[in-house]
Amino acid sequence: MKYLIVLAVLVSACTTSSEQSFNKFSDEKLIHIYELQDNRDAKALIPFLKAKKEAHRVAAALAFASIQDSIAIPYLNQMLQIDQDELPRRAAALALGQIRHPKALGILRSAFDAEFSKLNQRYILEAIGKCGDSSTIQLFESTVYTDSLLSVGWTYGVFRLSQKGLNSEKLKARMLEFIGSEVNLQEKMLASHYLYRYYRVNPDLDKQEIKDLVNTKNASEVRERLNLILEDSEARKSEEFNRPWLTAYSASNDYEKALKIEHLDENFGNPSTFLYTISLRDTTPHIIRNAAYSKYLKLYPNKKWNMVLKGLQSGDMALQSLACYEIHALGQPKYGTEFNKVRNDLLSELQKIKTSLTLPGEAETFIDVCKAIDKLGGDKFEGYQPEFNHPIDWDFVKMIPDNQIVTISTSKGDIELRCFVNDAPGTVANFLHLVDSGYYDNKFFHRVVPQFVIQGGCPRGDGWGGLNWTQRSEFSNYQTYETGTVGIASSGLDTEGVQFFITHCPTPHLDGRYTIFARVIEGMDVVNKIEVGDKILSIRRSDSRSN
The missing domain is CATH 2.40.100.10 (Cyclophilin-like)
Known part of the structure; x- marks a missing residue:
């Protein structure tokens, strides 16, 4: 009998172990850390940066990569300086990069010099790029690393700077060298993305260097990305609005109809009435309605602002967002006669929409509307932070x-x-x-x-x-x-x-x-x-x- 009891205990123990081994969340303290992260409770997380268990310190540091609260910067700095384990220091570097605050720059530069782990230094370099400002360009211009991990970190750092609009001719030249050399694929990939962004910001620059590089052997792994730089962003299939087009349109499904509308050529035919009608008809499927509305705004700029007002009045959140995009793109205050006629009506309609939207479900349009109100001189938009509404099961x-x-x-x-x-x-x-x-x-x-x-x-x-x-x-x-x-x-x-x-x-x-x-x-x-x-x-x- 006692052997049966022992066997039952062993089976029970194995079953319990199996039940707890699906993933790492059999650790209740780890769940607590993730709960604090999910609730965005930065202050309550800070003590866990000094937890006894390394995995808990790592989780607490990484939590700030999601929370992105600058209150954590001095505590993450302390972790970078004194934590004896490599993984928590790496997590602190990642979190500081995600916070993206210039206050972290000096901390990260000091940590890089003191860090003995090359992998950690790689993440610190990327974090420097995320937190960088215009002065950081010179830092990256003046450094060259022969170590492969540090070179990857440098490339990530330069790419993260470019995401903030911080570029230079010297850095562009280094990226061209990477693609033409024997560096690893990760660096080539980042270099090609850097160059893609660089030429998008500077579309009128001569692209001869890219043309010379694109068909070389060393560029083969990133050739498709380089070809995107060379493609004419406006080049696209064009279709003429005529009776055969309408016949083909009628035989298409909703998504095909939307694509056919997007391809309409402004130089052939006059689809004004067609686009206007299906844009404002409530029974038009969403995907078609959006395409028609966007196309009308593009083809008929002299009638744009009246159509923007109608989009706001449509009651459809997609058209309301598309209308807001036109307002976001406004330049200087002198907008023209048509705009000045409807400006007050636009602002009034936007205010109505703002109070009518259901949050958080319609957050995207809410954000677009708030930005448009700000653009027209109404309430300043400080950003949208949804309330906690969907706890983890x-x-x-x-x-x-x-x-x-x-x-x-x-x-x-x-x-x-x-x-x-x-x-x-x-x-x-x-x-x-x-x-x-x-x-x-x-x-x-x-x-x-x-x-x-x-x-x-x-x-x-x-x-x-x-x-x-x-x-x-x-x-x-x-x-x-x-x-x-x-x-x-x-x-x-x-x-x-x-x-x-x-x-x-x-x-x-x-x-x-x-x-x-x-x-x-x-x-x-x-x-x-x-x-x-x-x-x-x-x-x-x-x-x-x-x-």
Whole structure:
């Protein structure tokens, strides 16, 4: 009998161990740290930076990569200086970079000199770029690293500076050298993205250096990105508005109709009445209505402001946002006769919309409206911070395997993802709740940008829809946007919802700005075939696999 009791105890122990081994969140103190992160309770997190357990100090430091509160800077500085373990110091460097405050610059430069870990120094260099100002350009111009990790860190730092609009001719020349040399792929990728941004900011610059480089052997791995620099951004398929066009339009599905509208050529035909009518008809499908409204504003600038007012009055949040974009783009105060006639009406309508929108579900349009009010001289917009409204279901999180696989079945084939519950527990839990409920069944991919992303999951089918909750941004990890990375779309910090996107290629400018929660493990060929209007037939959990 006693042997049976011992066996029962052993079985019970094994079962308990198994139940607690799905992921790292069997640690209740770790859950508490993540809860403080999710509640954005910076003050309560600070004591955990000195926790006895290294994993808890790391988690507390990384939490500030999501919270991004400058109150943590002196405490993270202390961690960089005195923590005896390598991982907490690395986490502190990442968090300081995410806070992006110039006060951290001196701290990071001192920490770099004192740090003995090359990998930590690599993250410090990137953080310096994120926190940098115009004076930081000279720092990067004057340094050259032969160590591969430090060279990668330098390249990341320069790229992060460029995201703030801080560039120089010397840095551009260094990036051209990287692509033409034998440096590793990561540096070439970052260099190509730096150059892409550089020439977008300076479109009139001569591109002969890119032309000379693009077909060389050393540039082969980043050739597609370099070709994007050389492409005419305005070059696109054009279609003439005529009877055959209308016949083809009538035979198309909604997404095809929207694309045909986008391709209408301003030099042929006069689609004014057609665009005006379907833009303002409430029964027009969202995706078509948005395309027609945008095209009308582009083709008929002399009638723009009256149409902007009608967009605001439409009651449709997509048209309201599109109308706001025109206001955001306003230049100096002398706008012209047509604008001056409707300026007061625009401001009045914007004020009405602001009070009528439902938050947090319509946060994107709310932000656009507030920016437009500010632009017209109304209330100054200081940013939008949604209230905490969607707590993490930790009992659900604990049961998610750390290698959970999901299969997206599409009209073009299947895509398999591996979810990162240890890195983004709240996002993965919300996504799997939606998956288990069948929410994504028969939704569409409404956005496809070649050499960038495919995006889907919108309940409206046009990118402006969501449910009436938002989740917190989760940047408390070292994940980066590589080929096949899956992120959650947002309108800014802590506004994530139900729409997700998958990258066609590395997209480093998204790092630390959009939560990463999964990566494609099979089916990138399908991702690359997806077009606007392709359907998500279903998303289902699959058996987990060993890492």
